Amino acid sequence: MKNQILQKIWDRIELEKKDSQLSYFNSLMYLGEVVTKTTCLFMLSGLGESQKNYKYTQFYKLVRANGIGEWSSSLDELLTGPSSQEMKIEYNIYSKELNDKTSKNDWQNIAVTALLKCLKTIDQSPEVRVNKIQLKTWFGYFAYLRNKTRGHGAITIELAEELNKSLATSIKIICEQFSPFKLQWAFLSQNLSGKYKVSGISEHIDNFAYLTSTAGSKSSLETGIYTFINEPIKIELIFTDNELNEFFFPNGSFRRDSFETLSYSTGTKIVQDGKKYLTPPGSLPKSETTGSEELRIVENCFTNIPENQAVYIMRSSLENELQDVLKNERHPIITLIGRGGIGKTTLAIKVLRDFCSKNRFENIFWFSSRDIDLMSLGAKRVQPDILDITDVVNVFNKLIGPQDPKLKQDERFDLFKQSLQDKSASSLFVFDNFETVVDQLTMFNWLDTHIRLPNKVLITSRMNEFKADYPISVGGMEYCEFKELITNVSEELHINELITSRYIDQLFEESSGHPYVAKILLGQVANEGKLGDIKRIMADQENLLQALFERTYKQLSAAAKRVFLTLGSWRSSIPRIAIEAVLKSTIDEKIDVELAIDELYKFSLIDKMTTQKKDIILSLPISAQLFAEKKLKTDIHQFAIKKDAGILMKLGVGRNTELKNGINDRISKFFQEVAKEVSSETEQIDKFIPIMEYISLKRPKTYLLYSTLLEEFDFIDEAIEACNKYIVAVEDSQSIIAWKRLIKLYKHKEDFVAEINSMINLCNVQQSSIIELSNLLKRYSHLLRLKVLRINEHRKTLSDAIIELATKTSNFEAINYDDKSNLGWIYLHNNQKEYAASIARDILRDIPDHHEAEKIMAKLDLKFIE
Structure with a gap:
């Protein structure tokens, strides 16, 4: 078989x-x-x-x-x-x-x-x-x-x-x-590189071959068993792994939130998670934000938009931005992108209600794909109105009726296309909760192909997998908006006497201004009759966490999941450069961390802040962090992720001052903590070197700190290399400290040619002091006398360079007689006797008993005559 x-x-x-x-x-x-x-x-x-x-x-x-x-x-x-x-x-x-x-x-x-x-x-x-x-x-x-x-x-x-x-x-x-x-069957699991591991269940699996290449990273397929019919098709409820040793099938015994599976080849049984199969099937209620089933006149507009929500807090900047872009004659497709419960739908309804009184749109059509209502008592499954473009066409046909009941489906499509393109009657087509649509990209491209100004499309979504003409990011509320929300909800729940200013501040910080999370937390305060620990309350809201994040999490690439769980394993903001450095260095396979971070941001799972120093800092809101904690408990990479988190903790906890001062202090702390750990076991440095290399590559000034650490543990060659990389990356004016360190390192290594070469380079830096030239003349003269520069070619090259440097008018006039005597010795060793004699005579004219000048004259068998 x-x-x-x-x-x-x-x-x-x-x-x-x-x-x-x-x-x-x-x-x-x-x-x-x-x-x-x-x-x-x-x-x-x-x-x-x-x-x-x-x-x-x-x-x-x-x-x-x-x-x-x-x-x-x-x-x-x-x-x-x-x-x-x-x-x-x-x-x-x-x-x-x-x-x-x-x-x-x-x-x-x-x-x-x-x-x-x-x-x-x-x-x-x-x-x-x-x-x-x-x-x-x-x-x-x-x-x-x-x-x-x-x-x-x-x-x-x-x-x-x-x-x-x-x-x-x-x-x-x-x-x-x-x-x-x-057919061809295979078990697919995505590697962190984005490519897929394809384990063949059938004899031939060449249809899946593209998934093992770079092209595969463009796919987003859950781990599991697939057959191939024009594309990979997932076969649910058969369980195995990459080794294909056993295949497990549902075997009944559903208990609470799990069910039994059986391997018929061995008789082994395994319990599987059944949480997603808890809701009894049947007709679900409509969403509270579903559109009306027929158009009605609201002021100057025909529309089916839902009623305003009971509690709405003005979000002036977002409202103004959305109003402006809806008014203009540009940007045919607008998107409101943000995480679940952040207020995209309520914002859209409020602005569109206001637009009904204007003359911009004659028609506003509302299509809802929402399948979960985030209610005060938790998340409840509801019936979406549309799941694909065919549903949209059918709903639209009912809205604009009466139509010929015998109208064929292709004729209905033509009717909808005409409405998208009709310039005689301006219409707005709103698609709420677009992330629930079965094939978002196909539907988006279909709308993008047919929409024509002055008509427009407005999309609300948790995910931004497509390029809109004007995307608007909906984040947490501003503090004043958030405070007003807390006041209103607290009064509604009769708990306003319990809520303190300090608790509002804590709610704002922990929820990142997320309105729905705040409402849930206040609901729990009302239930308990007292203020509780915010993190504990959130951790108990498993249904809420599932509703906010599960669907989005499933669609992430393996690399994005790894980054998300790593960020969630430690309750602190983390510099982007640090998470990139650690994951690129500790994971054996190639992983595009930068792309994974961008994916998380696109799906509204992480927050990004940019400091005044242009550093990017990543963080998870408490709800996302708690969801990540729960996912981490069963993730196959959990131990590796915890190990990575241990490395990241060496950065120290993020502080508000970072926004102004940047992340330099945390990077310095990281290097200090590494030094402490390595001090007891030097071989431990190997695991940190790739991380420090990456950070330094992205922040070249860090190479100096890196060099100091390497020198401390006697990795001289590596310290020298780090210094050189610093010098290459920075401006000349910032290189002085690195040249000085190189001089020290080469001296320690007794690489005299490199030492002198570094001293020459230091002197050539415009901002360097004349003291550096004095030190160079003294040191090189000394080395010549010690006869340690054994290769004539090296000696000649260095001597010529130093002489050229020292005899520049500005330099020669600035050096003292001792420096000039050292220059005389250099001339002498360079076989330029007449120049050596000339310098010695000049010195003796002013200082008749100058010892070094007299020695030069004696060496030349000359006598000074005034």
Whole structure:
């Protein structure tokens, strides 16, 4: 068998067959269950998302199903029930294979007939027309056989032997002939580099190959099992890992918020998280921000926008910006981007209500994709009005009615396109909670293609995966706005006497001005009748955290998740450069941390601040940080992330002064903490070197600090390299301190040529002192006398450079007689005797008993004559 999901059980069958006929029979039944469950889940993967929630309804049932009969019933519903109308067109071929009536020579007919023979063997054969058999009936018959043998009966060895002949034939035919099992299947998990690890479940997986290249990093696929039908399609509720050792299927036993899964190849059971399957299926209530079902006249405008929210706090700067961009004759697509509950929808409703009194738009159409209402009592699931462009067209058609009820779908599309392009009647099309749309990018591009000014599109979304003409970022409230919100909500909850100015300040700081988080916290104060610890209250609001972040978190790349969890593992702001340095240095595979950070910001999961020194500081609001803490507990990288957090803690806790002073103090603290740790175990420095290198590369002035640390632990060559990198990166005027350190380091290393060369470079810096030239002449003269410069070429080059430097008019006039005598010695060693003699004579004219000048004359066998 080509598919590992089936092959694992077949391997077990081959072993059990050697043991006994009963074991053989039981293993065949296991394979039949796997075939049933895999077929059901495969067909379920072809069900589109819809407002009727068919897909979720099936998942809800299957995680609770305690018998294989419920799985065959679900499959029958997918093939013939109302949900079959929502099946993607690409799955028609597989539905046809299951639904078509077949003749006795077709493989489907042979498989079902063999199974019917098993039922006849146990005297349970139904009346069936042999030339009208459908493959889908196999699954019901199999469930019946299972219940009559393993479920509610016991069979003898003789009966098992008789059954096995037909049962093995029947199951094997389906495994080998059914088209879905011939598709390419793989387990996908995204590496931190953005590429995917593809573990082949089928024999060939070349359709998935692009995911292992750079092109794969553009995809955003959850970890799991996929088949390939034009694109990777996720198969939910089958669990495995990269090794593909076992495949686990739902096995009932749903308890509170988890369910049991079973590996049919080994009998191992694992409990899986079932939190997302807690809400009973069925018709959900409409959102409190859903649009009206018909247009009504509001002042100068036809509209279906929802009513204003009960409590609204003016956000003047945002309101003014949105009003201005809606008024103008530019920017056809505007986006309000911000995290969940931040106030995007309420802002939009308030501004649009005001616009109804203006003459800018004749029509304002409101389309809501909201599927969760963030209410004072917590998050509640609701029914979205639209999930794709077809839903939009249908809602629009109802709004502008009456229309011909027989209007075809393509005619409805044309009508909507005309409205987007109609210049005679200015219209605004509002799409609220756009992140819930099934294919955001496709729908955005469709709108972008057809919208024409003066008409406009306004989108509210948690995510910004597309480029709008005018994006507006909606962040936390300003302090005065936030304070007004707290006052109003406190009065409404009758807790205003409990709320102090200090508590408002704490709420503002901990929530980052997030209005919904603040409301939830105040609600808890009302419940408890006292002020509580803000972090504790937030930590208890798991439902809230899920509602605010879970959907967004799922769509993150593996690298973005890693950065998010690292930021959330420590309650402090962190310089962007530090998180980049640590993760790039501690993770073995290549990771684009910069892109991951930008992704988190785009999805409104992190806050960014820019200091006056242009440093970028990252932080998580308390709600996001608590969500990250919970995710970290079960993340496979949790121990590596905690280790990285330990390194980041060496930066110290962020302070408000950073906004003015920058992050220099924290970088210095990091190097100091590294030095402390390395002082007891020098070899520990290896793990910090890549981090310090990265920080220095991005902040070249840090190379000087890095050099000091390396020198302290006697890494002289590395310290020299760091100094040189500093000099290359900074302006000449800032290089003096580095040249001085290089001189010291080369002297320590006894690299005299490099030492003198550094001294020459120091003297050539415009801001250097004449003292540096004096030191150079003295040091070089001394080295010449010691005869340590053994290579004539080096000596000649250095001597020429020093002589040229010292004899510049401004320099020569500034140096003293001792310096000039050292210059005389340099001339002498450079075989420029006449110049040496000239300098000596000049000195002796002014100072007749100058000892060094006299020695030069004696060396030349000359006498000074005035």
